[in-house]
Amino acid sequence: MKLKYAGRILGVLGLVILASSTITFIIGAPLSLVVGKVILAGFFFATYAITNWGDLGASASSRGTFFFGVSALGALLVVGLLGMGNYIVHHKPKSWDLTKAQIHTLSPDTLKTLDGLKQEVTVLAFFGSGEPSYEALSDLFRRYGERSPHFKYEFVDPIRDPMRVEQYGIRDGGPRVVVKLGATESRFQELSEESLTNAIVKVTHSATKKLYFTTGHGEADFEDQGPGGLSGVVQRMSNEGLVPAKLNLAAAAQIPKDAEAIVVAGPVKPFQPGESDVVRRYLEAGGKAFLMLEPSVESGLELLLEDFNVQAEDATVIDPVSRLFGASEAIPVVQSYNQASEITRDFTLNTVFPTARPLTVLHGGASKAVASPLALTMPSAWGETDLTAPEVKQDEHERGGPFPLVVTVTLDTKDAANKRSDEARLVVAGDRDFATNKFRTAFGNEDFFLNGLNWLAAQTERITIRPRLREASRLFLSPVQQAGIFFLTVDILPVTLLGLGLVVWMVRRSK
Amino acid sequence: MRNVVAIAKKELNIYFTTPIAYAMFAVMTLLLSYVFAGYLNAFSKLSLEANVNPQIAEYLNATDMIVYPLVVFGGVFVVFIVPFLSMRLIAEEKRQKTFELLMTSPLRPVEIVLGKYLGGVAIMGVAVLIALLFPAILQLFAGSAGTGGSGGIEWRTTLLGFFGLFLWSSAAMAIGMFVSSLTSSQAVSAIVSLLVLLLMWLASWGAMATDGALSEVMNWLSAQRHLHGFARGVFDLKDLAYYLSWIVLGLFLTHRAIEAHRWA
Numbered sequence: 001m002k003l004k005y006a007g008r009i010l011g012v013l014g015l016v017i018l019a020s021s022t023i024t025f026i027i028g029a030p031l032s033l034v035v036g037k038v039i040l041a042g043f044f045f046a047t048y049a050i051t052n053w054g055d056l057g058a059s060a061s062s063r064g065t066f067f068f069g070v071s072a073l074g075a076l077l078v079v080g081l082l083g084m085g086n087y088i089v090h091h092k093p094k095s096w097d098l099t100k101a102q103i104h105t106l107s108p109d110t111l112k113t114l115d116g117l118k119q120e121v122t123v124l125a126f127f128g129s130g131e132p133s134y135e136a137l138s139d140l141f142r143r144y145g146e147r148s149p150h151f152k153y154e155f156v157d158p159i160r161d162p163m164r165v166e167q168y169g170i171r172d173g174g175p176r177v178v179v180k181l182g183a184t185e186s187r188f189q190e191l192s193e194e195s196l197t198n199a200i201v202k203v204t205h206s207a208t209k210k211l212y213f214t215t216g217h218g219e220a221d222f223e224d225q226g227p228g229g230l231s232g233v234v235q236r237m238s239n240e241g242l243v244p245a246k247l248n249l250a251a252a253a254q255i256p257k258d259a260e261a262i263v264v265a266g267p268v269k270p271f272q273p274g275e276s277d278v279v280r281r282y283l284e285a286g287g288k289a290f291l292m293l294e295p296s297v298e299s300g301l302e303l304l305l306e307d308f309n310v311q312a313e314d315a316t317v318i319d320p321v322s323r324l325f326g327a328s329e330a331i332p333v334v335q336s337y338n339q340a341s342e343i344t345r346d347f348t349l350n351t352v353f354p355t356a357r358p359l360t361v362l363h364g365g366a367s368k369a370v371a372s373p374l375a376l377t378m379p380s381a382w383g384e385t386d387l388t389a390p391e392v393k394q395d396e397h398e399r400g401g402p403f404p405l406v407v408t409v410t411l412d413t414k415d416a417a418n419k420r421s422d423e424a425r426l427v428v429a430g431d432r433d434f435a436t437n438k439f440r441t442a443f444g445n446e447d448f449f450l451n452g453l454n455w456l457a458a459q460t461e462r463i464t465i466r467p468r469l470r471e472a473s474r475l476f477l478s479p480v481q482q483a484g485i486f487f488l489t490v491d492i493l494p495v496t497l498l499g500l501g502l503v504v505w506m507v508r509r510s511k
Numbered sequence: 512m513r514n515v516v517a518i519a520k521k522e523l524n525i526y527f528t529t530p531i532a533y534a535m536f537a538v539m540t541l542l543l544s545y546v547f548a549g550y551l552n553a554f555s556k557l558s559l560e561a562n563v564n565p566q567i568a569e570y571l572n573a574t575d576m577i578v579y580p581l582v583v584f585g586g587v588f589v590v591f592i593v594p595f596l597s598m599r600l601i602a603e604e605k606r607q608k609t610f611e612l613l614m615t616s617p618l619r620p621v622e623i624v625l626g627k628y629l630g631g632v633a634i635m636g637v638a639v640l641i642a643l644l645f646p647a648i649l650q651l652f653a654g655s656a657g658t659g660g661s662g663g664i665e666w667r668t669t670l671l672g673f674f675g676l677f678l679w680s681s682a683a684m685a686i687g688m689f690v691s692s693l694t695s696s697q698a699v700s701a702i703v704s705l706l707v708l709l710l711m712w713l714a715s716w717g718a719m720a721t722d723g724a725l726s727e728v729m730n731w732l733s734a735q736r737h738l739h740g741f742a743r744g745v746f747d748l749k750d751l752a753y754y755l756s757w758i759v760l761g762l763f764l765t766h767r768a769i770e771a772h773r774w775a
Contacts, residue, residue, distance in 0.1 A: 026710060026717040026729070071767040078763050082756040086731070086749070095740075095747035098667045104745045129719040470572040470665065474558035475551075481652055485551065488648060489544035494537040497641075501533020508528055 007051025014044030093146045101470055106143055110197045113204075117150040119181055121200055126165060126176040128157040133191050137177075140193060151200075169236070173349050174447055179203050184241045187447075190346045203241070209260035209457050211237070212247035217267030217299075220292075220432055227438035230265060233449055240450065242457055249275040254282065261288035261425075261456040266432025270300030280304050286413035286421035288456040292432035295357040308409045309371040310428050311360040315383030317353070317405065317430070318392055329392070330355055333443075334405060336376040341408060342458075343374060343427075343451045349444025351375065357430035358383040359404045369411040373404035374427070375448075405430050408455075427452045514618055518626025519633065522600070526634050535592055535634075536641055546584045547645045550577045574665040574744075578646050582672035582742040585642055586735060589635075589680045590712045594704035596634060597687025598697040600627045601765070605695035610772070620769045624762055628688055635680035639673055646673075668744035675741020678754040679734055683708050685761025692768040708734075 021037040097104045106114075123141060127134050134155070141153040158165045158176075170176055175187035179199040186202040188195035213222055213230075222230040222244045234244050247255070247262065249271070255262060255278060262282070271279070279301070283289060293299050295316040302312060319332040327333065331354040337344035361371045381401035382394040394400060409426035413419050429452075433439050440446040477485070526532040554576050561567050604610040613623060650663045687704040694700050711734045718729035730736055737750040 022710065026714060027720065067771060071771065075764060075767065078760060082760060086752050086756055089748045089752045090731070093747070093749060095745050095749075097744065098671050098746055099744035100665050100667065104743065470575060473573045473663070474561060474571055475555045475573060475652070476558055477551075477555045477652065482552070482555070485648060485652060486548050489547055489645065490541070493544060493641075493644065494541040497533050497540060498537035501530035501537065504528060504533065505530040 003051050004055075007048045010044040011048030011052075014041040014048065017041040017044065099470065103470055104139075104143070106147065107193060107197075110144070110193055111147060113197050113200055114144060114148040114151060117148045117200070117204065119204075120150050120152060121203060122180045123151070123153040123196075124156055124164075124168065124178040124180065125153065126156050126158050126168070126170045126178075128159055129155065137191055140191075140196065144196070169441075169446075171444075174444060183239065185239045208241050208243045210245050210256075210258050211242050211453065211457065212245050212256065212259045212262045214249055214262060214264045214267070215246050216248050216250055217269040217271060219267050220265040220436055222265075225437065227436065228433075229437050230435060232437045232440045233435050233446055236446060236450055237453060240454065242453060249278055252278065254278055255287060259287070261290065261453070263290045263453075264292060264299075264301070265435070266292040266294045266297075267299050267301075268294065268297050270298045272300065276301055276304050280307070282420075283308070283411070283424045283426060284413065285416050286419045286424050288421075288425040290427045290429070290452060290456060292429045292435070293357055294432055295355055295430070305428060306362065306365075307367050308369040308411065308426055308428075309362040309365060309367050310407050310409060310426075311362055312428075312430060313358045313360060313383055313399070315358055315385045315398065316387055317356045317358055317377060317381050318384045318394075319378055319381035319401070321378055321380040322352075325350070325352075327352060327354075332356055332377050332381050332405065334375045334377060336378070336402060338372060338374050338408075341372070341374055341455075343408065343455045344448075347444065347448065347451065349447065351445050351448045352434060352439060352442050353405050353429070353431040354433040354439060355431065356405050356434075358399060359407050359428060359430045361404060361407055367411075369409050369424075369426075371407050371409045373406075374408045374452075375406040376402040376404055378402060406452075425456050427456060514622040515626040515629065518618070518623060519629035522627055522630025523633055526596075526630070531596075532634055532637075535596065536638060539588055539592065539638060540641060540644075542588060543581065543584065543642055543645060547577070547581055547649075550580050551649070573649060573663070574668050577649060578664055578669050578672060579742050581642075581645055582676055583735070583738065585639075585673075585676045586679055586738045587712065589676070589683050590708045591705065592638075593635070593680060593683040593687050593708065594690075594701040597631055597684050597691055597704060598701040599691070600631055600688045601692040601769070602694055602697045602700045606697070614769075614772055620766055620773075623769060624688075624766045628685060628762060628765075631684040631688060632681050635684060636677060639677045639680065642676070643673055665744070668742075671744055671746055672742040675738050675750065675754075678741075678751070679738055682734070682754045682757035682761070685758045685765070686711075687761075689761045689764045689768065692765045 017037050018041040021034050021041065024037060025031075025034045125137055125141070127137060138155065141151075144151045145153060156164050158170065168178055170178075175189040177188055177191070177196070177199070179186045179188075179196070179202075181203040184203045186199040188199050213219065215221075220228060220230050222234040225231045237244065242260070244263075247259075259282075262279070264279075279289065283304075291301060291305070293301070293312050296314070299312075305312060316330065317332045318329050320329045322329050322331050322333050325333050331352050334351045334353065337347055339345060358377075359373075361373055379401050381403070383399045383403070384392055384394075385398055386395075406427065406429045409424075409428065411424040411426075412422070413424050414422045434442075434445045435449045440449070554571070554573060557567065557571060557576075561571055601610070604613055646664055646666075646669045650666075683704075686707055687700070690704045690707065691697075691700040694703075711732065713733070713735075714729050715733035715735050718726045718733060731753070734753075737753045740747050740750045
């Protein structure tokens with residue numbers, strides 16, 4: 001009898017443990033703990049069954065047990081049917097956007113892009129579920145996924161999965177969404193339908209594009225894995241579908257036809273006139289180039305640049321404020337960008353340009369090229385012309401900041417003979433070190449460089465999708481109105497209801 | 512059907528002739544009004560700020576910033592109030608020993624279940640209608656108080672949100688009624704229902720702590736997630752199916768539990 005009693009207590013305990021294991025599960029405790037609790041509950045039930053075998057046997061043969069069995073089967077059937085129904089609407093989703101401005105509906109451009117997907121596109125979003133953007137982003141992904149079976153997405157919690165953060169080189173303040181198709185990838189920072197759709201367009205359209213790096217003048221080498229090499233950025237570049245190749249201009253009469261752009265990574269020996277002519281002809285026919293110059297070096301491209309309305313000064317940028325960032329004063333920090341440029345739109349990271357050369361945008365020349373500053377130094381910077389002086393300070397004739405360190409140039413080439421494209425594009429940087437292995441991971445350097453290359457190599461026009469917002473509304477309440485609302489809702493409404501209840505109660509009681 | 516209506520009427524009669532419904536409405540409006548007033552104040556402050564900072568003006572919207580949180584808070588309220596309304600549905604009959612009377616009457620168990628359920632749902636329907644007074648008051652003031660744009664709130668989104676709230680209370684009522692049919696103690700019924708509803712509401716926490724398919728299942732289980740859809744103005748079959756499933760399951764199980772008395 002005592003054994004029976006103990007068995008029953010264990011049975012009840014088993015029930016409690018089983019019920020509490022659902023809570024254990026929901027609060028996210030390790031699965032092993034949940035399984036452990038379920039097994040313990042099972043053990044208690046078994047003990048109960050063994051010690052109370054006689055009673056169980058008696059009730060098992062009764063009509064009640066038969067009914068219970070039928071009910072349990074019926075319940076299983078209902079649960080199964082409901083589960084199936086839910087599964088179907090989950091996999092064949094249908095929804096109606098009842099908002100006035102259709103704010104939860106994807107734009108026609110996005111739908112067209114998604115319908116055109118033939119291969120699987122995977123999106124990795126490095127966001128934890130507690131972050132403010134998580135909800136909206138996951139909702140956006142869900143809608144994309146509902147439209148196309150080829151759209152897959154995954155959230156990676158940066159805190160729980162630092163390995164992958166490292167693997168993808170995700171940095172705080174940098175882009176945290178990676179869109180991948182095979183080995184090609186594209187990243188974006190501004191969380192919007194526009195960015196996501198454009199990233200998809202980019203990975204699906206980027207048949208590998210070739211970028212030619214000039215050689216023979218001591219340029220930084222993309223195969224060099226040392227601190228002065230470009231192997232790091234080139235790795236990221238290849239991920240984005242931009243393949244590097246070498247080009248010796250002395251041996252080539254023209255830039256190869258398949259060049260999407262050329263990169264001149266900081267020559268230390270001057271370009272020969274013939275070589276710079278090849279570059280000039282290429283640009284005038286709608287070519288694209290990224291030119292990096294170093295201070296105190298004659299590159300042989302100065303005249304060419306002046307024809308494109310950019311002048312490289314013979315000075316080295318000094319900025320004492322850089323010390324605040326832990327850098328030497330010869331490493332100017334840039335915080336100000338041209339927000340109108342596609343390269344730096346929404347770009348908020350700092351960049352650093354070790355031993356850089358000031359640039360000037362020229363106006364009013366005969367050239368039709370349009371140059372505009374892309375990145376500006378801080379006001380505290382100046383262009384030092386004499387580094388050998390015992391004390392480095394700004395002299396009267398030396399130009400003070402802010403002045404451009406990076407400049408973009410465009411030239412309309414619609415009417416050019418043998419044109420390669422309708423618009424020549426040029427990015428001129430007064431520095432090459434910022435992209436090297438040593439400095440590429442500093443602040444936003446790598447993203448800045450890649451944005452520049454992407455701008456040069458862009459074939460497709462960026463799709464613009466105006467974000468759909470609810471009609472903006474505002475509310476200006478006078479203190480009287482505010483008090484009125486407060487009085488009405490906090491006071492009148494509940495008190496009326498409570499009073500009504502009291503009256504009903506008292507009337508009923510007096511009857 | 513006549514029997515169903517008769518039972519529902521009797522249930523409603525009990526709710527409205529005792530202070531229980533009024534007390535519930537009063538507590539609900541009091542809590543909602545604090546939430547409402549809080550968000551309203553914040554919104555009018557932001558509206559003022561938008562004068563100096565036009566960037567935020569574009570994103571200001573009374574429906575998103577006042578009605579949406581109101582609906583979500585209403586969902587939390589459902590978790591805490593429905594157990595106290597559903598607890599007596601069947602347990603009370605058992606305690607007062609009127610259940611046997613009911614069982615020997617010519618009423619079929621289906622009619623008893625549906626009638627009692629309709630009574631419970633009707634009271635929540637009234638509660639949701641009362642809660643709709645808040646957006647109505649907002650419209651009254653927002654329409655007159657110099658708003659940018661169209662003025663006032665988006666009624667389609669608002670009504671959909673409150674419809675979602677009604678669905679969630681109906682699902683909660685079905686679950687609560689099932690729990691009530693298992694016991695003759697109202698207290699036990701209320702506590703167990705509260706626990707179940709709370710778990711349903713908070714299942715999305717589990718989704719945050721897990722990943723992969725498990726996280727998806729937890730998200731599906733979460734009553735909160737489905738209510739968000741309605742509150743944002745999207746009518747999704749998934750969300751509808753979720754709440755309807757709980758209603759059907761709750762009613763079916765209650766029916767089986769009542770039938771069980773015939774067999775035990």
